[in-house]
Amino acid sequence: IAEIRLNDKCGVQPARGQQLWDWAAELARHSDDAEFLTCTYATPAHTAVAEQLMAWMRDCGFDDVHRDAVGNVVGVYHGTAGATAGQRLLTGSHFDTVRRAGRFDGRLGIFVPMLVVRDLHRAGRRLPFGLEVVGFSEEECQRFPADFLASSAVIGAFDADWLARTDAAGITLADAMRAAGLPGSDEAIQALRRDPARYLGFVEVHIEQGPVLDSLDLPLGIVTSINGSRRYTGEVIGLASHAGTTPMGQRRDAAAGVAELILFCEQRAAAVPDVVGTVGMLEVPSGSINVIPGHCRFSLDLRATTDEARDALDADVRAKLDEICQRRGLSFTLQPTLAANAAPSHPAWQARWEAAVTALGLPLHRLPSGAGHDAMKLHELLPQAMLFVRGGNGGISHNPLESVTVDDAELAVAAFEHLIENLHV
Numbered sequence: 001i002a003e004i005r006l007n008d009k010c011g012v013q014p015a016r017g018q019q020l021w022d023w024a025a026e027l028a029r030h031s032d033d034a035e036f037l038t039c040t041y042a043t044p045a046h047t048a049v050a051e052q053l054m055a056w057m058r059d060c061g062f063d064d065v066h067r068d069a070v071g072n073v074v075g076v077y078h079g080t081a082g083a084t085a086g087q088r089l090l091t092g093s094h095f096d097t098v099r100r101a102g103r104f105d106g107r108l109g110i111f112v113p114m115l116v117v118r119d120l121h122r123a124g125r126r127l128p129f130g131l132e133v134v135g136f137s138e139e140e141c142q143r144f145p146a147d148f149l150a151s152s153a154v155i156g157a158f159d160a161d162w163l164a165r166t167d168a169a170g171i172t173l174a175d176a177m178r179a180a181g182l183p184g185s186d187e188a189i190q191a192l193r194r195d196p197a198r199y200l201g202f203v204e205v206h207i208e209q210g211p212v213l214d215s216l217d218l219p220l221g222i223v224t225s226i227n228g229s230r231r232y233t234g235e236v237i238g239l240a241s242h243a244g245t246t247p248m249g250q251r252r253d254a255a256a257g258v259a260e261l262i263l264f265c266e267q268r269a270a271a272v273p274d275v276v277g278t279v280g281m282l283e284v285p286s287g288s289i290n291v292i293p294g295h296c297r298f299s300l301d302l303r304a305t306t307d308e309a310r311d312a313l314d315a316d317v318r319a320k321l322d323e324i325c326q327r328r329g330l331s332f333t334l335q336p337t338l339a340a341n342a343a344p345s346h347p348a349w350q351a352r353w354e355a356a357v358t359a360l361g362l363p364l365h366r367l368p369s370g371a372g373h374d375a376m377k378l379h380e381l382l383p384q385a386m387l388f389v390r391g392g393n394g395g396i397s398h399n400p401l402e403s404v405t406v407d408d409a410e411l412a413v414a415a416f417e418h419l420i421e422n423l424h425v
């Protein structure tokens, strides 16, 4: 691989990979956190990123660049049929991040098509179809319990009830949208639904966020399916009481109950291949060192390569929570925030990615996506397939150590270019 990477066999020079790297570095300057990259929905940093992306899209020669009612950044490069007729290929990824994130998760999948449009425009070329690149404004589900709200709006699945949901500070989604200069009305959001008849399909380029390609020393991978997931935010209620005087056998310790659940979730998920379960958030609100926790908040993220395995894990974890609470004299609530089924790649679009990777002289490696992506929501509206790009440092992601090489970024651009140049409509 090292020999064929970027030598005259590929005829690929890393200039565009370097531009992608530079854009990622520049965008990382806009952060909610002074120390590490954090860019959550509708914050000033998030709006600054949207403005910067729109400016770069205009420089790249997109015909129509705008921010839509949920804050998606949309760039359209018309095909030969012009603005009205003809179909479009939809592509893109998200620009929001988790807290203390890496700089390529999501954003790489916006930059790749932007670079291809830039070079089409420089060459004065038009394709027989339009290219619509979407920078999805909210995929990481960090601030509001309204998961994948941005791509949900694009497929017409935005739930008006989400507008009343609040963040940790009690701000409603609608108010946060309006504070970010967005309409914050369900009517404006429902109008974002794309008409599937106008689109050929959806493709997304994304970092793998896992160790497979790095371990195989492969720059690109073909996604076969995106794992489904179920997510919850939960609360367990016990009885706050004195840590010094309450005998161990008379406690209703909410945190101890959740701790039991966490260990059960870990053991149950570990017992079955390709099944994962995570409690990523855990909090004793207003806790004190000398008070038995009467209240504990937590999250649940349950995933598997098949919906059956995911649902079995879900049922077992919820049954265990009920058993723990019965035995410990606790009560609980669980609010579902996401139920996304596995999204298999469309065979024709997967084949187009395979042809592109093969054309670069690279071997094919097919793998499922353990991470969720906007493509799993677009899957409900359009045929979709994804291309993975190797992550360095063992593919670590959702961590500042996330990395992509300029060479691999260059190959991703070349693969996307091959796909659209060979897309016969």
Ligand code: HGY
Residues within 6 Å of the ligand: 139, 140, 370, 371, 372, 373
């Ligand atoms: O959680 C995920 O899988 C994605 O990174 N949002």
Ligand code: MN
Residues within 6 Å of the ligand: 098, 105, 140, 398
């Ligand atoms: Mn992510």
Ligand code: MN
Residues within 6 Å of the ligand: 094, 105, 106, 139, 206, 372, 373
């Ligand atoms: Mn992502």
Ligand code: MN
Residues within 6 Å of the ligand: none
């Ligand atoms: Mn006291």
